[in-house]
Amino acid sequence: MTDILTLVFKTLTSRGELAAVDDGSLSAVAPARSALVVGERALSRTMLLLAAVTAASESGLRVFFLTQTQIQSLPVALHSRVPGLTPAALKKIKFCYPRTFEELLVQVAGLHESSHSPPSSPALIIVDGLECYLCSPAPCTSSRLQTSEQCSAAHLSALLCDTASFLTQVLEKHGSAHAPCRLITSYQPQRNSEQSGEASVDSVLDVLDRYFQVRCTLDQDRSYESTSGGLQQVWNIYLSSCLEVKETSCKKDDMESKEEQPVQEWRLLLSADGLMEFKLAQKH
Amino acid sequence: MHFSFLPSVAEQLFKDIQKIYQDTLKFVFGTCALQALDLVDQRSVTCLSSPSGRRTFQVTGGSGRTYTCFVSCHFCPCPAFAYTVLRRNEGLLCKHLLAVYLSQAMGVTQQEAVSDQEMTTLQPAHRE
Numbered sequence: 104m105t106d107i108l109t110l111v112f113k114t115l116t117s118r119g120e121l122a123a124v125d126d127g128s129l130s131a132v133a134p135a136r137s138a139l140v141v142g143e144r145a146l147s148r149t150m151l152l153l154a155a156v157t158a159a160s161e162s163g164l165r166v167f168f169l170t171q172t173q174i175q176s177l178p179v180a181l182h183s184r185v186p187g188l189t190p191a192a193l194k195k196i197k198f199c200y201p202r203t204f205e206e207l208l209v210q211v212a213g214l215h216e217s218s219h220s221p222p223s224s225p226a227l228i229i230v231d232g233l234e235c236y237l238c239s240p241a242p243c244t245s246s247r248l249q250t251s252e253q254c255s256a257a258h259l260s261a262l263l264c265d266t267a268s269f270l271t272q273v274l275e276k277h278g279s280a281h282a283p284c285r286l287i288t289s290y291q292p293q294r295n296s297e298q299s300g301e302a303s304v305d306s307v308l309d310v311l312d313r314y315f316q317v318r319c320t321l322d323q324d325r326s327y328e329s330t331s332g333g334l335q336q337v338w339n340i341y342l343s344s345c346l347e348v349k350e351t352s353c354k355k356d357d358m359e360s361k362e363e364q365p366v367q368e369w370r371l372l373l374s375a376d377g378l379m380e381f382k383l384a385q386k387h
Numbered sequence: 388m389h390f391s392f393l394p395s396v397a398e399q400l401f402k403d404i405q406k407i408y409q410d411t412l413k414f415v416f417g418t419c420a421l422q423a424l425d426l427v428d429q430r431s432v433t434c435l436s437s438p439s440g441r442r443t444f445q446v447t448g449g450s451g452r453t454y455t456c457f458v459s460c461h462f463c464p465c466p467a468f469a470y471t472v473l474r475r476n477e478g479l480l481c482k483h484l485l486a487v488y489l490s491q492a493m494g495v496t497q498q499e500a501v502s503d504q505e506m507t508t509l510q511p512a513h514r515e
Contacts, residue, residue, distance in 0.1 A: 208510070209507070209508075212506075212507045212508075212509075212510040213507040215437070215439045215440075215441040215503070215506065215507070216439055216503050216504075216507065218439045218440060218441075219438075219439060249474070250469050250470060250473070250474050251469075253469065253473045253474055254464070254468075254469040254473065257462050257468075257469075257473055258462055258464065260460075260462075261457045261460045261461065261462030262457070262462075262510055264457075264459065264460045265443075265457040265458060265459045265460055268458075268459040268460075269440070269441055269442075269459075272440070273440070306474070310473055313461075314460060
């Protein structure tokens with residue numbers, strides 16, 4: 104999945120910046136099949152749409168895109184920046200709008216039936232807005248409800264990962280160059296009240312981190328120097344491996360924070376008219 | 388397994404092996420190890436497969452409830468997995484998932500064929 108995200112970033116990098124980006128600098132994060140985008144809802148959604156369109160047009164992947172809210176139009180950033188964007192490429196993306204958690208489970212569980220016609224098997228599964236399906240709208244104060252949300256998060260994540268694993272076998276069995284089947288989802292931590300604290304938010308995200316290999320964190324840079332008088336937004340994008348963080352945490356005996364260590368950073372310049380430009384910042 | 392057909396020395400050998408495995412499993416997996424071995428003894432693990440090639444596992448618990456578990460990653464809808472593994476992070480697996488691994492390792496998993504539609508409806512079953 105990191106290859107798809109990196110392709111998105113490179114596609115929307117200016118020519119001058121792209122010349123400075125070499126493959127060696129992009130190898131900080133190990134190749135992964137699944138990624139979790141964590142951050143502000145609208146930007147995550149745009150990022151996932153970019154991933155879908157880029158994968159379909161540049162890599163020829165068949166994409167299955169699930170989201171609760173219907174997509175009315177493609178982001179402005181796509182209109183002139185994705186070279187291979189054609190109606191034929193867009194037809195490779197199948198959009199599905201499950202309204203509830205249960206409907207989402209059924210849609211994902213039914214993907215295995217496409218294996219009878221391998222060309223229709225998706226090579227990229229995208230689920231936008233997990234919080235819409237997992238989290239209750241009210242602040243979660245009950246431990247029982249927190250456990251229920253965690254279990255739902257685990258069930259959905261495991262089903263997605265297991266389905267992607269099965270579709271990988273199908274693609275490989277038929278000699279498809281599009282294997283493995285990749286998975287990308289987005290999740291926005293909820294802003295709960297002081298009474299509920301951050302326990303319920305962290306608990307769901309902690310469960311999601313068990314199943315997805317890479318976390319892509321979107322963090323807005325609110326420093327004065329970056330806003331340029333409010334004409335654009337600047338976002339820091341961190342790609343970090345969840346598995347490496349967990350193994351590192353287990354080896355240490357001290358009680359250091361289990362916050363992830365960012366290993367690769369991009370910067371996103373978002374103009375008021377919706378145009379996007381990525382820059383490779385630094386790797387740690 | 389029909390121990391009565393084996394010489395007594397072989398029967399004792401298998402009992403010793405069983406004891407060693409129980410101690411090692413218990414050390415690694417805690418109290419659910421013996422519970423998982425009981426499930427294996429009862430042949431509680433079934434591998435369901437459909438014409439599409441999709442596979443999943445079902446484990447019949449001690450209470451008679453059936454839990455649908457995944458092959459490639461860890462999830463079980465039982466309360467123990469939700470509380471001990473996910474919430475408290477105090478266990479690696481629940482007894483049902485461990486029973487799946489043990490049954491596969493020992494070659495005692497039951498096999499059952501289902502239709503593609505049945506497979507689709509099985510996996511969203513959130514609670515049994």
